[in-house]
Amino acid sequence: MKRINLTHVKAVFAIAIMSLFVVSCDIEIEETDSIFPEETSGDFGGVAAVGASVxxxxxxxxxxxxxxxxxxxxxxxSTDETLVPTRGTDWGDNGIWRTLHAHTWSPTHQFVLNTWNNLNQNVFRATQVIDPASTIIGEGETRSLEELKAEARFLRAFSMYFVLDLWGVAPFRGVNDGADVNPQVFTAQEAYAFIAEDLNAAIAGLPSRGPSGDNNRASKATARFLLAKLFLNAERYGASPAYADVITLCNQIADDGYSLQSGYFDIFKEDVDTETIWYANTSVGNRIWNGMHYNIVAPDNTGGGWNGFTTLAEFYDSFGGAPDSNYVGDADDERRGWVPDAGNADETNLGIGYGFLVGQMYDVNGAPLKDRPGDPLVFTRDLPGLSGNNERTGIRIIKYHPVNGSFANHEIVFRYADVHLMKAEAMLRSGGNATAMVNELRTIRLAQPLGSVSEADLLAERGRELYYEFWRRNDMLRFGQYTRAWEFKDEASIGDETKRLYPIPINALLSNPNLVQNPGY
Incomplete structure (x- = not known):
């Protein structure tokens, strides 16, 4: 019997519904397009309870x-790290995944619209909380109004940062702007300044907090992290380099007690560690199971994975070690992980590996697994293309492990190793030497030290350390590598600088005349 993953089915259904609207002659603009305020009277009276709203x-x-x-x-x-190949009819989804990896997306891409709506809606809701009219904290809330509004400023800055990063502009609507008022549109430089102002205000109002189980909420370190990220990317947003400020912010984060931690995959447990600056209370199930085969199971997920996401062989090869297997001793870098074999597959690992899964897979008892047609479940490093794949093609990625909970609510968003590498990069870009700092990290990760560190080395190191943690596109853009060739990218898109930004969604353009489509779309 074919197992059906409900999350995948819902995604396919949503895409099918979207396609009906695309072929329609009339595009209906709905309030979910995020440019419509929840209060449209022009007389905003504040949120009912600031604590609950935050x-x-x-x-x-x-x-x-x-x-x-x-x-x-x-x-x-959309990077060289991750792709979702079509396997027969599985993961076809009208090409929505393939076009991202190939850089052939269009202004009607559903993920582009959804992300635009979600992020801009976050910005508006945070603006409502920040507004002076919002003064009622709410029953049972122990934090001060100042701290709650500082958290809202951080969350607004976080969402607007990614609007800027993904689209190069940022619409903004005031709480008293009625539905008949078109949101203003910040240029990249204006958005950059607005985000920096929000983050500096947030730093002033947020508590100092080091490693803690409470780091699912913003702290001074969280805001400083995002401000360092903003400054590190300053030239992309039309601002002047601010590398000295990046170094200062990174040092201040370290002063709060954060540091590199050994035991790479232990960092991705729910336990308190010295690296996790901010984590999200959201299930890590998608980071585990979207790449696992249907026949790879865990006690709390007997239905298995949904066999989609993989990585490219060239990204896997950046770690070094045996190219076609990743059993114990095959890698020269702890972060590449390992795959249990017949001799060490047991209840401590459920027969499931860590990092990059390639080669024969085993169950908890050390028995070789098979795919659904009955062939040995051997994940291969090579794929025939973005289409035409079987169940076994492609190396799989797993950072969070089901032995710690298949759907644990603890996904890392900001981590100190990123801070360490941001500081190293700021030093390198301002004329210093990053070799010692990079080797400090590599030594902790049981990798051989490098003789010297160039920009290319630093980008590769960020890939090895931070894969699957939201930052690959941002990094590749900053290092000028996002438009280069990689396997399965459309040839016409190679070197196309217009792909550095996503298109403004069609719905948003129709709703707000102040928006102008990005070049190339």
């Missing part, structure tokens, strides 16, 4: 981060 905002952001489509897909599937 929690609702967190919940929305966390749900968006935990999704396998939309935000995650735009930032990861």
């Amino acid at each position: 929690q609702d905002l967190y919940n929305s952001v966390y749900g968006q981060l935990g999704d396998q489509a939309n935000f995650f897909a735009l930032n990861e599937v």
